[in-house]
Amino acid sequence: MARYIVRRLLLLFPTLIGIITLNFLIIQLAPGGPVDQMIARLTGEAGGGAASRVAGAQSSPQFTETGTQYAAAAGLDPELIQAIEKKFGFDKPLHERYLKMIKEYLVLDLGESYYQNRPVIDLIKERLPVSLSLGLWSMLLVYSISIPMGITKTVRDGSRFDAWTSAFIFVGYAVPGFLFAVLLIVLFAGGSYLDLFPLKGLTSNNFDDLSAFGKVVDYFWHLALPVIALTIGGFATLTMLTKNSFLDEISKQYVLTAKAKGLNQKRVLYGHVFRNAMLIVIAGFPAALVGVLFTGVLLIEVIFSLDGLGLLGFESVMRRDYPVMFGSLFIFTFIGLIMTLVGDLVYTLVDPRIDFETRDI
Numbered sequence: 001m002a003r004y005i006v007r008r009l010l011l012l013f014p015t016l017i018g019i020i021t022l023n024f025l026i027i028q029l030a031p032g033g034p035v036d037q038m039i040a041r042l043t044g045e046a047g048g049g050a051a052s053r054v055a056g057a058q059s060s061p062q063f064t065e066t067g068t069q070y071a072a073a074a075g076l077d078p079e080l081i082q083a084i085e086k087k088f089g090f091d092k093p094l095h096e097r098y099l100k101m102i103k104e105y106l107v108l109d110l111g112e113s114y115y116q117n118r119p120v121i122d123l124i125k126e127r128l129p130v131s132l133s134l135g136l137w138s139m140l141l142v143y144s145i146s147i148p149m150g151i152t153k154t155v156r157d158g159s160r161f162d163a164w165t166s167a168f169i170f171v172g173y174a175v176p177g178f179l180f181a182v183l184l185i186v187l188f189a190g191g192s193y194l195d196l197f198p199l200k201g202l203t204s205n206n207f208d209d210l211s212a213f214g215k216v217v218d219y220f221w222h223l224a225l226p227v228i229a230l231t232i233g234g235f236a237t238l239t240m241l242t243k244n245s246f247l248d249e250i251s252k253q254y255v256l257t258a259k260a261k262g263l264n265q266k267r268v269l270y271g272h273v274f275r276n277a278m279l280i281v282i283a284g285f286p287a288a289l290v291g292v293l294f295t296g297v298l299l300i301e302v303i304f305s306l307d308g309l310g311l312l313g314f315e316s317v318m319r320r321d322y323p324v325m326f327g328s329l330f331i332f333t334f335i336g337l338i339m340t341l342v343g344d345l346v347y348t349l350v351d352p353r354i355d356f357e358t359r360d361i
Contacts, residue, residue, distance in 0.1 A: 008341050012334075017102065019333050020326060024098055027325065034088045034114055034320045039081065088114060088322075101326065110330065111323035113316075120327035123312060128331075130202055130308035133223060134297045138230035139289055146235045147281065150242025155269070157247065169236045177233025178299035184225045185303070197225050200305040226304045230297065238281065245277040282346050289339055 085091045092100075104111060110120035153162050189199045198204070204218050249255065250273060258268045298310035309328060316324035 004344075005341065008344075012337055015337060016330065016333055020102075020105070020330060021098070023329055024101065024326065027322065028094060028097070032320065033090070034322065035081075035084055035090050037320055038084050038088075105330065110327035113324050114321045115319055116321075116324075120323050123324060124309065124327060124331055127307055127309045127312045130301070130306050131297060131310060133202065133219075134226055134230060134300065134306070134308065135289060137223060137227045138234065141227065141231040142234045142238055145231070146238035147242050147278075149235075150239045151246060151269070153239070153243045154246040154250065155265070157243075165239075169239055172232060172234075172236030175233075177229050178303060180232045181226065181229035181300055181303045184229055189225060198222050202306060226297075226300050226306065229300055242277070242281055245280050246273060249273045249277045279347065282343055285339070285343050285346070 082091065089097055089100075101111070108121065110124070112119050113123060116123065149165060153165060156162050184197075185199065186193065188194050189197045198221065202219070202222050203215075204210075204222070207215060207218055210218055246269075255268060255273060258272050263271070297308055298314055300306070301308045301311040309331070312324065313328040313332075315321070316328060
């Protein structure tokens with residue numbers, strides 16, 4: 001197993017570089033970059049008095065000395081356009097910008113935000129605790145609820161318990177998590193009924209003045225509603241996946257053989273079926289965790305005014321803040337690859353018969 005882990009870790013860096021390279025080419029060559037947005041903003045603000053003061057205004061697009069054409073540059077001084085290009089680093093050819101970014105990434109320098117004038121790594125460190133708190137606690141609750149419920153539904157398949165829980169699961173399928181978040185706000189956060197939970201932030205303003213126990217209580221008090229919303233929105237799929245996986249295993253020959261030997265249901269279920277049925281559940285864990293951390297929580301962060309990585313990435317895409325976009329992508333990809341490796345390690349804990357040493361990567 002140690003050799004497999006070393007090989008996976010050695011492949012980590014080339015994989016990161018490959019993903020970053022592909023996204024760099026796609027994003028950098030796409031229209032509507034930061035230079036275009038800045039020029040459009042200037043021409044929009046210039047509409048009126050400022051525009052009339054631009055000497056030699058032309059109706060055709062301007063060209064810089066680098067040969068770059070911007071559709072919204074009509075009437076702007078070419079020197080101003082060159083200054084904007086220099087500000088965002090677009091005065092250099094594509095390959096130079098790429099090599100500069102890779103060199104910086106080698107020393108974990110993710111650059112500086114175009115619009116916030118702060119290092120990207122500082123922005124990510126500032127937002128990461130929010131996303132980790134939401135993602136880890138919601139995933140812990142989802143797995144703690146879904147796996148036991150899925151197993152119980154398997155054992156009591158066709159019973160009233162199975163029918164009633166299926167009704168709740170269908171609701172979880174049909175209603176997205178952000179609607180549950182709105183409902184929780186209306187009911188418990190000062191909407192139309194009770195005002196029991198805060199509606200903004202991860203901690204209170206007096207957090208530093210609280211005792212250790214008070215800080216823990218305050219932390220979970222703020223997390224309660226967003227984590228519940230994420231849990232309700234995520235447990236349905238995993239519950240049905242667990243149930244269907246166990247039902248599939250129970251019908252196999254080795255289970256019938258174990259029962260024929262006189263083993264009780266609990267021994268068969270947890271001694272033989274569990275490790276095989278859980279493999280498909282574990283297989284989806286890395287993707288589910290990364291999805292919850294960075295994409296699934298976006299609307300939850302907006303609704304509860306939480307500044308997490310999902311919101312940071314979305315804002316950077318909308319503003320074409322390339323350093324933040326690539327820095328966020330780098331972190332997302334790195335965590336995703338690590339979680340995939342962790343998933344493989346959990347495989348071996350659940351079923352020691354799995355041998356990754358002899359498997360080709």
